[in-house]
Amino acid sequence: MTGGRVRLDGREVLSGIDLRVEDGDVLALTGPNGSGKSTLVRALLGLLPLSGGRTEIYGATPARFRDWARVGYVPQRLPMGGGVPATVREVVASGRTARQSRWRLASAADRAAVDRALDAVGLADRARDSAHLLSGGQQQRVLIARALAGEPDVIVMDEPNAGVDADNQRALARTLGTLAAEGRTALLVLHELGPLEPLITRTVRLENGRIAAETRLREPAPSGRRETLEQPAGSAA
Numbered sequence: 001m002t003g004g005r006v007r008l009d010g011r012e013v014l015s016g017i018d019l020r021v022e023d024g025d026v027l028a029l030t031g032p033n034g035s036g037k038s039t040l041v042r043a044l045l046g047l048l049p050l051s052g053g054r055t056e057i058y059g060a061t062p063a064r065f066r067d068w069a070r071v072g073y074v075p076q077r078l079p080m081g082g083g084v085p086a087t088v089r090e091v092v093a094s095g096r097t098a099r100q101s102r103w104r105l106a107s108a109a110d111r112a113a114v115d116r117a118l119d120a121v122g123l124a125d126r127a128r129d130s131a132h133l134l135s136g137g138q139q140q141r142v143l144i145a146r147a148l149a150g151e152p153d154v155i156v157m158d159e160p161n162a163g164v165d166a167d168n169q170r171a172l173a174r175t176l177g178t179l180a181a182e183g184r185t186a187l188l189v190l191h192e193l194g195p196l197e198p199l200i201t202r203t204v205r206l207e208n209g210r211i212a213a214e215t216r217l218r219e220p221a222p223s224g225r226r227e228t229l230e231q232p233a234g235s236a237a
């Protein structure tokens, strides 16, 4: 994002935002309540329009970006619930749809990715339960698993540890550690770094809708995987 600016209800909520998330970064967006963290994440993903400046995802504006399978987003609050009750497994499996060709049945690779995602958040034993009957913290883990199931290159999480107990915070840290070691990228809104601290490569602190501080804590993990990410679409055999 370059010179990013967002107005909501006539009020400037973000202004002058210059932020580049590098491949392999595990970037923590911090700052007080109301400083604009969720707004920034949503604007970076094109879920909110900019009133000024410019933002791109892998080189395309959000409106032109097509490769959404590369991006996993875990929102702060649940859009889940209502409608037809779905099992935990069904919700997590819906995270594969951007990777599946239309009308194709789930493959063994799809099922394995869903199993890995359920394991990663410690919900393998709840796979057949109705998602809407789980606690808020468990539903948050279902949404994290849904994003992981798509095996995205970048995962974006808005306060993934809110309402999640210490054991599950450590489990998330292990999962993110694996993703980071593979050279994947993470953008996390965090109130405190907690058990994720050893993984964080950069912190960016927002105050009153502006970047107040940026700190590089460590370099991203070296990875051969990142080179494959740069291949133009369709170049793979």
Ligand SMILES: Nc1ncnc2c1ncn2[C@@H]1O[C@H](COP(=O)(O)OP(=O)(O)OP(=O)(O)O)[C@@H](O)[C@H]1O
Pocket (backbone or CB within 6 Å): 008, 009, 011, 013, 031, 032, 033, 034, 035, 036, 037, 038, 039, 040
């Ligand atoms: N739809 C909206 N219309 C008007 N103002 C909004 C809207 N959504 C958010 N805001 C305001 O924008 C500011 C930034 O909100 P945002 O939710 O991005 O902050 P945050 O840093 O994520 O806060 P928190 O840590 O509490 O989630 C707040 O002052 C908020 O009241």
